[in-house]
Amino acid sequence: MRSNIDHNAIINKGKSIALAIQVDDWLKAQGKLEPIQIPFGQTRMSMKPKDTEYKTGQQSMRESMADSVSKKRPVLSSTDRPLTKEQERHKFNFEAKTKALANGESTFEGKCDLHGLTEFKAYQSGKHHCVKCRKRRNQLKKEAYK
Incomplete structure (x- = not known):
């Protein structure tokens, strides 16, 4: 029977921590900072400042879907027509x-x-x-x- 000490996950976690320390030391030597990373389990949408007004689930989903589509779409020139x-x-x-x-x-x-x-x-x-x-x-x- 094998114990958890022999498990690859523990060995890999130790290697990961050692690598993170090496990266921090190298960045400090270069005079740079490590880029801010999004915390585990969060997205860019959750990092945005929240509006003060109440939104339903449908409204927030519509907003996130519209944001992704509207970023790719070109801006059309507006045409002002004279009033009838x-x-x-x-x-x-x-x-x-x-x-x-x-x-x-x-x-x-x-x-x-x-x-x-x-x-x-x-x-x-x-x-x-x-x-x-x-x-x-x-x-x-x-x-x-x-």
Whole structure:
């Protein structure tokens, strides 16, 4: 029967420690330091600083997978397209609505598809509508019920 002293693992561990000491001595003689190694059982991901917000397992897995893919992908140049007339109208109405709500007003001057520059009503929920279009719609509803 063989004992653990005869086992190769113990002999190899001793050789490994002796080699590590020789490497440290050689690096010190060269005026260099040994590179920092990742501790056993850890990865580069575990060495990153943690965010303060809570992440689910799915979010952290998605982040690690996306990091590995996005590092290899080339950066595409962005193309800025001019806004369409519809988008300009929406942007104008949004900015006017936010100004009116910030000032505590419930109406503002906005651009309507049918009536052009006209009065709009804004609500705290963020919705708004053209006053003339609302009156017209209500009138058509009443006529439909007659």
